[in-house]
Amino acid sequence: MVVFRYNGRSIEGAIKKGTIDAVSKAQAIQKLREMKINPREVEESKSILHKELSLGSKVKNQDFVIYVRQFATLIRAGVSIVESTRILADQTKSKPLKKALNSVEEDVRTGLTFSDAAAKYPNVFPGVFVNMIRAGEATGNLDNSLDRLAMSLEKQYAIKKKVQSTMTYPVILLILTFGVAGFLMLTVVPQFVDMFDDMGAELPTITKVVMAMSEFLQTSWYIIIIAIVLAVTIFMYLFKNNEKFNFGVYYAIMRMPVFGQLVQKSSIARVTRTLSSLFSSSVPILQALTIVEKVSGNPVIGKVLNEAKRSLEKGSTLTAPLQESWIFPPLVTQMTLIGEQTGSLDYMLEKVATFYEEEVDRTVDTLKSLIEPLMILFLAFIVGGIVMAIMIPMFSLYEQI
Numbered sequence: 001m002v003v004f005r006y007n008g009r010s011i012e013g014a015i016k017k018g019t020i021d022a023v024s025k026a027q028a029i030q031k032l033r034e035m036k037i038n039p040r041e042v043e044e045s046k047s048i049l050h051k052e053l054s055l056g057s058k059v060k061n062q063d064f065v066i067y068v069r070q071f072a073t074l075i076r077a078g079v080s081i082v083e084s085t086r087i088l089a090d091q092t093k094s095k096p097l098k099k100a101l102n103s104v105e106e107d108v109r110t111g112l113t114f115s116d117a118a119a120k121y122p123n124v125f126p127g128v129f130v131n132m133i134r135a136g137e138a139t140g141n142l143d144n145s146l147d148r149l150a151m152s153l154e155k156q157y158a159i160k161k162k163v164q165s166t167m168t169y170p171v172i173l174l175i176l177t178f179g180v181a182g183f184l185m186l187t188v189v190p191q192f193v194d195m196f197d198d199m200g201a202e203l204p205t206i207t208k209v210v211m212a213m214s215e216f217l218q219t220s221w222y223i224i225i226i227a228i229v230l231a232v233t234i235f236m237y238l239f240k241n242n243e244k245f246n247f248g249v250y251y252a253i254m255r256m257p258v259f260g261q262l263v264q265k266s267s268i269a270r271v272t273r274t275l276s277s278l279f280s281s282s283v284p285i286l287q288a289l290t291i292v293e294k295v296s297g298n299p300v301i302g303k304v305l306n307e308a309k310r311s312l313e314k315g316s317t318l319t320a321p322l323q324e325s326w327i328f329p330p331l332v333t334q335m336t337l338i339g340e341q342t343g344s345l346d347y348m349l350e351k352v353a354t355f356y357e358e359e360v361d362r363t364v365d366t367l368k369s370l371i372e373p374l375m376i377l378f379l380a381f382i383v384g385g386i387v388m389a390i391m392i393p394m395f396s397l398y399e400q401i
Helices: 025-034 061-076 081-091 095-109 114-118 127-139 142-199 205-241 243-254 259-280 285-295 299-313 319-324 330-342 345-400
Strands: 002-010 015-022 037-044
Touching (some): 002 025, 025 037, 061 095, 095 114, 114 127, 127 142, 142 205, 142 259, 142 345, 205 243, 205 345, 243 299, 259 299, 259 345, 285 299, 299 319, 319 330, 330 345
Antiparallel strands (some): 002 037
16 A cells, blocks of 8 residues: 545545545545545655554465465455455455455456456565466456465465475474583583593593583684674575576485475475466466466476477477486476377376375475484483483592592
């Protein structure tokens, strides 16, 4: 929404000045007339007090998934696109989505199609959404397109949250481990260092190592913090701005023994589910591959999809580039080949997506059962090692006494 300053007269002839929120100047004038004010001047406010403060222009995944499902339900119930957009704009708590929907409603009222109006806001409406809406408008099956899209987004969101929940526990436990270790190194170990020095006892290697680490942390803790901050900053900068580095990170992750398989399976499920939805909505295959390449979120898979698109442009098959890549297992390539030969590619890809979504669930459950005891052992090893480094020389001193 934009804030407009206005100057006009009421029907009684009184001068009226103030501000009003609207998507456009035309809507602001319309609102003023509904308020029985005849506007003379309507201009966008330049005051910083009227600028909407926002932490970002993108919509949260959860908010967008809820919006698509509600949109599909309203359209299925026979509510018009304009009315559905107005209702959802009023209901959503996402400021970027609300602002975009208000603008889309205004554009649709002027005769623009919903897909073209939504395409103006790529940060809010992804390419897969716009193209499936456009295909639904062209075929007259907008409700079916929205249902398929909503189901696809819900499944992708469920997988994403499941993976995130699996990684939350080890990350928290890892932070806790280093926190406890740092506390012991900075507060407990230094007290025993002075005692051991006074006694002049011969210390075991593990104690010497722990004492040296404790001394380094006490004198150079700021160096460690600076190094960590600098390393994270450089990594994030390269990850966002260097395509080769970004590709290398994803490649390394997908080559990891267990976690890499989880990322690979979840990416395959997302790509095949999205492709199936696009094909079911009659989106052309080359356009569908271009969309999925952008929304896959994985440059390693995106590269293979780009090769598949080039293969199709040259008159070859979609399956050939997939078979040459290690990313897509034989199940994916065989099902894709059958789909191409029988003309049921959308159905086959949907079955592949369902299979790998179930595989992700099983892999996540397995990881949970493995990660928890491993992280507990890691905590015991770190903290227990520090405690042993202190207790071993203490026992030796007691034996001597």
